Amino acid sequence: MAAPLTSLEPVFPVLRAFVSTIVPEATILDEERWVELRRLIDLALRDRPASLRRRVRLALHFIQWLPLLRYARPFTALDPARRARFLSFLENSPLQTVRSGFFGLRTLALLGYYGQPQAAAEIGYAATARGWDALR
Amino acid sequence: MNTRSYDIVIIGSGAGGGAVAQELSSLCREAGLRIAVLEKGPKLRDEEFTGGELEMSRAIYEDGGGFLTADGAMTLAFGSAYGGSTVVYTGTSLLPPPRVIEHWNVPGLAHEEITRRAQKFIQQNNVHLLEEPLINDNNRLFVEGCRKLGWRAEQFPVNVKGCRGSSLCNLGCPNQAKQGTNRVQLPRAEQNGVEVVTRCEVLRIAGKSVVARVTEKSADGKGEPSSWPSGDHRINAKAIVLSAGAIHSPALLLRSGFERALPRLGHGFTSHPAFILVAEHPRPITNFVGHPKSFYLDQFAASDRFILETCMYFPFVTAKSLAGFGPEHSSFLRAFPRLQMILVLACDHIDEHNRVTIDSAGRPVVHYRCTPQVAQSLVSGAVASAKIFFAAGASRVHLPVAPSPTLTAADAARLDALAADCRFVPGKTAVSAAHLQGGCGMGRSPQDSVTDSRGRVHGHPGLFVADASLFPNSVEINPYLTIMALADRVAETIREEWQALQ
Numbered sequence: 187m188a189a190p191l192t193s194l195e196p197v198f199p200v201l202r203a204f205v206s207t208i209v210p211e212a213t214i215l216d217e218e219r220w221v222e223l224r225r226l227i228d229l230a231l232r233d234r235p236a237s238l239r240r241r242v243r244l245a246l247h248f249i250q251w252l253p254l255l256r257y258a259r260p261f262t263a264l265d266p267a268r269r270a271r272f273l274s275f276l277e278n279s280p281l282q283t284v285r286s287g288f289f290g291l292r293t294l295a296l297l298g299y300y301g302q303p304q305a306a307a308e309i310g311y312a313a314t315a316r317g318w319d320a321l322r
Numbered sequence: 323m324n325t326r327s328y329d330i331v332i333i334g335s336g337a338g339g340g341a342v343a344q345e346l347s348s349l350c351r352e353a354g355l356r357i358a359v360l361e362k363g364p365k366l367r368d369e370e371f372t373g374g375e376l377e378m379s380r381a382i383y384e385d386g387g388g389f390l391t392a393d394g395a396m397t398l399a400f401g402s403a404y405g406g407s408t409v410v411y412t413g414t415s416l417l418p419p420p421r422v423i424e425h426w427n428v429p430g431l432a433h434e435e436i437t438r439r440a441q442k443f444i445q446q447n448n449v450h451l452l453e454e455p456l457i458n459d460n461n462r463l464f465v466e467g468c469r470k471l472g473w474r475a476e477q478f479p480v481n482v483k484g485c486r487g488s489s490l491c492n493l494g495c496p497n498q499a500k501q502g503t504n505r506v507q508l509p510r511a512e513q514n515g516v517e518v519v520t521r522c523e524v525l526r527i528a529g530k531s532v533v534a535r536v537t538e539k540s541a542d543g544k545g546e547p548s549s550w551p552s553g554d555h556r557i558n559a560k561a562i563v564l565s566a567g568a569i570h571s572p573a574l575l576l577r578s579g580f581e582r583a584l585p586r587l588g589h590g591f592t593s594h595p596a597f598i599l600v601a602e603h604p605r606p607i608t609n610f611v612g613h614p615k616s617f618y619l620d621q622f623a624a625s626d627r628f629i630l631e632t633c634m635y636f637p638f639v640t641a642k643s644l645a646g647f648g649p650e651h652s653s654f655l656r657a658f659p660r661l662q663m664i665l666v667l668a669c670d671h672i673d674e675h676n677r678v679t680i681d682s683a684g685r686p687v688v689h690y691r692c693t694p695q696v697a698q699s700l701v702s703g704a705v706a707s708a709k710i711f712f713a714a715g716a717s718r719v720h721l722p723v724a725p726s727p728t729l730t731a732a733d734a735a736r737l738d739a740l741a742a743d744c745r746f747v748p749g750k751t752a753v754s755a756a757h758l759q760g761g762c763g764m765g766r767s768p769q770d771s772v773t774d775s776r777g778r779v780h781g782h783p784g785l786f787v788a789d790a791s792l793f794p795n796s797v798e799i800n801p802y803l804t805i806m807a808l809a810d811r812v813a814e815t816i817r818e819e820w821q822a823l824q
């Protein structure tokens with residue numbers, strides 16, 4: 187398996203906590219699957235403008251530190267229920283920029299998780315080129 | 323910079339570019355003309371179509387399928403490959419209703435002509451209704467749900483040959499069964515002598531020439547290398563046909579400085595914004611086996627401005643389309659073998675806000691805002707879909723516009739009441755679009771349009787547009803046949819005027 191790229195390296199602990207809140211099953215992924223998850227997210231960002239990668243990093247910093255105001259703890263130090271409540275607050279923000287930012291990060295998390303063939307298999311998705319023949 | 327000369331250069335190889343290339347290709351044989359198609363995407367070998375969701379999306383979609391509107395609220399899906407978006411389309415082959423073409427009100431363009439011209443492509447692409455045994459449960463349940471509600475689902479004619487039912491159409495058919503321009507029109511054009519140059523992005527148009535950049539294949543990328551050396555090329559041509567699609571055609575003209583002479587450039591962009599909806603059935607159904615899109619319901623198109631279509635997507639796209647996150651979100655994904663899916667398409671109309679511009683680097687920026695009417699169409703379509711799901715026997719429905727998205731059978735009876743509380747919230751509710759149209763609309767003069775009714779760019783002899791950007795308003799139905807019919811008309815114009823163009 188290819189080594190992870192590095193654009194999200196500094197914010198990886200926040201990303202990990204974020205992904206695990208979006209997809210609770212991610213908490214039981216082994217290290218190899220986390221490496222793959224990061225690789226997929228990095229690949230998705232690789233060919234996009236550098237400004238987008240900067241925005242993603244910035245959004246993750248925002249997620250890490252904003253809970254200080256409400257819970258006196260950073261995101262990674264919150265329990266799962268509080269993490270979910272905080273993300274729900276972003277998802278339902280009256281500001282479209284905040285909602286869209288959250289939606290973008292949520293998309294990356296889902297891409298990293300469900301974009302893995304193993305995850306697809308785990309949820310019972312098994313499309314193949316053989317189509318109907320695979321059922322016979 | 324390398325300099326090359328051709329008689330005709332076609333920019334883009336999708337539905338429009340592929341059709342023009344085929345229609346003009348006999349000129350290579352008959353009159354010795356040199357014609358090149360310049361395509362920025364790669365040409366994949368048959369065995370490279372693996373059906374892997376992320377792998378294929380990265381290889382054949384612009385931005386891996388994740389191109390966003392300026393406000394980040396809508397994802398626009400379009401292909402970038404030999405064959406353009408026809409490599410990833412589902413191949414449903416419909417003609418627009420007469421009322422739409424009447425409403426377009428383009429001088430000299432009649433519905434009858436579009437129908438007539440489309441017939442050629444209907445035959446070439448083997449358009450037909452799938453045989454009954456090839457229809458899967460996902461599609462049957464849609465028909466059954468509609469029937470129980472007294473609604474009439476129609477069967478889509480599709481353009482497949484030897485379809486094995488892999489349901490992977492939107493990732494590029496791994497069985498070469500779907501008849502896109504990559505399978506039909508481009509190979510024919512090449513046989514007749516047209517050169518198709520891939521990985522070749524046109525940067526700008528300058529008078530009777532274009533400047534293009536050929537890029538090398540990346541080490542981990544798919545597809546064949548370009549037939550031209552990497553680097554910048556100037557290509558002189560007597561006629562230039564712009565078929566780069568509804569986002570890149572206006573963007574290319576904008577960065578080439580045409581805006582002053584053509585104030586409508588980039589305006590009139592429409593896209594059929596869409597929701598992907600899912601419902602869970604108590605038992606497994608055939609969904610990711612079988613052709614994904616065999617039926618539709620258009621009886622609400624004129625009154626409520628939405629169309630429903632069957633569909634089947636892949637794990638990541640499905641996950642992204644559901645609202646929310648956490649255990650409830652996961653529980654729908656974990657029911658994948660029991661999921662039924664419906665696509666709601668809003669028939670949007672042109673709106674002054676919605677248009678294509680470029681950023682300081684010349685890249686396209688799409689400004690799109692769902693008008694209150696579009697938001698209402700999406701909500702009405704979503705509620706109608708929920709009725710179909712429950713009528714077909716679903717145990718749970720995910721309705722992203724509902725105050726709490728998971729509905730159970732107990733909610734089925736109160737859907738009309740619930741509709742009043744349903745909201746489309748931009749930036750929260752996932753909305754995407756794949757029918758991108760307008761931006762170089764046809765019309766009468768530069769004051770109301772970019773081209774005339776035959777795709778000639780106003781005031782620029784020898785420069786033509788032949789793709790979805792020509793649409794002066796939404797076509798309100800799956801667009802590819804209409805695009806090909808219009809491209810055919812543009813090609814005919816070039817043939818007729820060739821002497822004068824030299």
Ligand SMILES: Cc1cc2nc3c(=O)[nH]c(=O)nc-3n(C[C@H](O)[C@H](O)[C@H](O)COP(=O)(O)OP(=O)(O)OC[C@H]3O[C@@H](n4cnc5c(N)ncnc54)[C@H](O)[C@@H]3O)c2cc1C
Pocket residue numbers: 333334335336337338339360361362363399400401402403404405406407408410411412413414415416492522523524525565566567568570571574756757758788789790791799800801802803805
């Ligand atoms: C997932 C999906 C499913 C669809 N399903 C259906 C369906 O079932 N039925 C239907 O009718 N329609 C469908 N469509 C829509 C249909 O595919 C498009 O409307 C149609 O292909 C658009 O044709 P076009 O010629 O305008 O552009 P495209 O087909 O998108 O082709 C444009 C081409 O130009 C190239 N290009 C862009 N800029 C440059 C440049 N600067 N230099 C060189 N090349 C450039 C691009 O790489 C691309 O290959 C679907 C679309 C998608 C994305």
Ligand code: SF4
Pocket residue numbers: 317482484485486487488489490491492494495496497498499500612613614
């Ligand atoms: S369903 Fe048919 S046309 Fe679509 S990808 Fe599979 S074999 Fe190809």
